[in-house]
Amino acid sequence: xxxxxxxxxxxxxxxxxxxxxSPEPKRSKxxxxxxxxxxxxxxxxxxxxxxxxxxxELMAAAAEKRLAAAKSAAATAAENVESGRDVRIEKxxxxxxxxxxxxxxxxxxxxxxGLEGDSKGKGVNLEKVDGRSRISGTSISVLEAEKLxxxxxxxxxSKDVLAQWSNxxxxxxxxxxxxxxxxxxxxxPCGVLAAIQAYVLKYLLFSPExxxxxxxxxxxxxxxxRVTNNESVAGDIFSFTEGKKSRALVRSMTEILFLCGRNExxxxxxxxILDDVSLERVNGSEDEVIAKVLGGxxxxxxxxxxxxxxxxxxxxxxxxxxKLEAMLPIFRSRMGALLFLISxxxxxxxxxxxxxxxxxxxxxVTAPFGHASQEIVNLLLxxxxxxxxxxxxxxxxxxxxxxxxxxxxxxxxxxxxxSLNFCKVGQYLKCPRWPIWVVGSESHYTVLxxxxxxxxxxxxxxxxxxxxxxxxxAQDQSGGGGFxxxxxxxxxxxxxxxxxxxxxxxxxxxxxxxVWSEFWQVLLxxxxxxxxxxDSTGLMGKKVFDLYHFNGIAKSVANGSHGFGNENPIQRPxxxxxxxxxxxxxxxxxxxxxxxxxxxxxxxxxxxxENSSEVSKPQPAQHAPLVDCIRTRWPxxxxxxxxxxxxxx
Numbered sequence: 001x002x003x004x005x006x007x008x009x010x011x012x013x014x015x016x017x018x019x020x021x022s023p024e025p026k027r028s029k030x031x032x033x034x035x036x037x038x039x040x041x042x043x044x045x046x047x048x049x050x051x052x053x054x055x056x057e058l059m060a061a062a063a064e065k066r067l068a069a070a071k072s073a074a075a076t077a078a079e080n081v082e083s084g085r086d087v088r089i090e091k092x093x094x095x096x097x098x099x100x101x102x103x104x105x106x107x108x109x110x111x112x113x114g115l116e117g118d119s120k121g122k123g124v125n126l127e128k129v130d131g132r133s134r135i136s137g138t139s140i141s142v143l144e145a146e147k148l149x150x151x152x153x154x155x156x157x158s159k160d161v162l163a164q165w166s167n168x169x170x171x172x173x174x175x176x177x178x179x180x181x182x183x184x185x186x187x188x189p190c191g192v193l194a195a196i197q198a199y200v201l202k203y204l205l206f207s208p209e210x211x212x213x214x215x216x217x218x219x220x221x222x223x224x225x226r227v228t229n230n231e232s233v234a235g236d237i238f239s240f241t242e243g244k245k246s247r248a249l250v251r252s253m254t255e256i257l258f259l260c261g262r263n264e265x266x267x268x269x270x271x272x273i274l275d276d277v278s279l280e281r282v283n284g285s286e287d288e289v290i291a292k293v294l295g296g297x298x299x300x301x302x303x304x305x306x307x308x309x310x311x312x313x314x315x316x317x318x319x320x321x322x323k324l325e326a327m328l329p330i331f332r333s334r335m336g337a338l339l340f341l342i343s344x345x346x347x348x349x350x351x352x353x354x355x356x357x358x359x360x361x362x363x364x365v366t367a368p369f370g371h372a373s374q375e376i377v378n379l380l381l382x383x384x385x386x387x388x389x390x391x392x393x394x395x396x397x398x399x400x401x402x403x404x405x406x407x408x409x410x411x412x413x414x415x416x417x418x419s420l421n422f423c424k425v426g427q428y429l430k431c432p433r434w435p436i437w438v439v440g441s442e443s444h445y446t447v448l449x450x451x452x453x454x455x456x457x458x459x460x461x462x463x464x465x466x467x468x469x470x471x472x473x474a475q476d477q478s479g480g481g482g483f484x485x486x487x488x489x490x491x492x493x494x495x496x497x498x499x500x501x502x503x504x505x506x507x508x509x510x511x512x513x514x515v516w517s518e519f520w521q522v523l524l525x526x527x528x529x530x531x532x533x534x535d536s537t538g539l540m541g542k543k544v545f546d547l548y549h550f551n552g553i554a555k556s557v558a559n560g561s562h563g564f565g566n567e568n569p570i571q572r573p574x575x576x577x578x579x580x581x582x583x584x585x586x587x588x589x590x591x592x593x594x595x596x597x598x599x600x601x602x603x604x605x606x607x608x609x610e611n612s613s614e615v616s617k618p619q620p621a622q623h624a625p626l627v628d629c630i631r632t633r634w635p636x637x638x639x640x641x642x643x644x645x646x647x648x649x
Contacts, residue, residue: 146302154363191372391426424480
């Protein structure tokens, strides 16, 4: 009897589990006292049998209820997994958001994003979700966030380096004399700021805004007032409205990101920490609001980054311009420089970034001081995160190559390391489309620029030298050492149509390799009719022009223009005007000590290059490490300036 009861219970359970929907507990039909269709009546069951039957039914009903509860719990868990929710992360984010709401409590009527710098611009593009403001975009996976964080900082980054990169916004200087420049308060992100600064200057000085009031010719597009040598660098010459500067910044960031995205996309990185914060109820400036919201934010790992990072992909420049315009307050915040670097890396694609690099195992932010690597600067200038500054590729043998710059760039790069013979900057970076260069030292990045593109124009013989040097560098497998093989030398003179006498060829090839300096001297003595650079007409004169150097890192300077010694020092960037004299290429070295400088104000009406035979008493040459950088672009140039020497550190 007991075995029969167990079999009956198992059968009931099996039948209940086969139902798609949880059925009501089964009940036995009431027994009829009369038969069906004339059948005989069923015998009445005993109390003992009836008790066992009711017990089996109750047990089956209880099993069905447990099964229904299990199905409901499984469905809820599946929904949580599908929406990507993690209870622990949700709890932590709720605490952060709660703190952010408390930080901005009592503030009202602020619009995030305007380009006028006075909180009167357009509001930030926030989606309304359940009546609350929420930044548009999507999060990235934990795996991608870990990969991104490791790529930037490695696995042994110090808290000091993280603090440097988490406390640097992209904002213009408040100092009137350097208001066109981005100010740097922390060491480390200068490579990002300098690259953006170079593009900002391009748009401020050389690119017209989309306005019918802007004349189509270049001279009217410069939007600057020419000054003489007796006037200060400061004043109206670099005086731009806040709106114009902000529009130049937005256009610069858009161009850089699309350059990284191969003109197909720009990925904008932002923070979701503003979720659930009612910005309509806050009071104070937009920057103050975001600063309060970010007050307790700390990003020390990939998981921390994944919790707060939100990305938005734009496939058109117009949409990217609109979104970046709205996001400017976020990029002005203390996380701005890091967010822009992340945007550039994601625009390029993390796998592509690693493929660009020679050694992808090393972090992009270098230890121990947290400087931006050359790969970061190259990514922002050329769209590829290559580690080298020469043109093209270098064959190391055995099928191994190292990569350099592969295309012409808008703004260029010069480095003190070239003057120390540690590297060789190629023509792509040395001769960009616009006369603007990021300048690298051992530990810092600054910006050098001219007001007139003509400073890069070359005459016939200068173009000839550039052509020969590029062919020579293409055969240079020494990493910029300045020498090539005999086979490479014959290839150079063939490509450039140089007709050297046989005795000169034998002399140059006698050591088994050809050094550029010796080859250069031979070219200077070879008439240009034979493919050399000797100018028998003497028409190639020197050039005189002005360059400006901007160092964005805030340093102490006297608060006053007369330097009486009782002014309180203030922290501000430095802008220095340099007078550059480039002698004729054929000038012998022994005559370089006394280079005359053209008389007059020192700047012509167009602000460009002077080629005058009128000379005055030579000015003594001044020297600073920046001059060594300039000479890598204009060999043997002489520089002068007023006041303190320009600093590249």
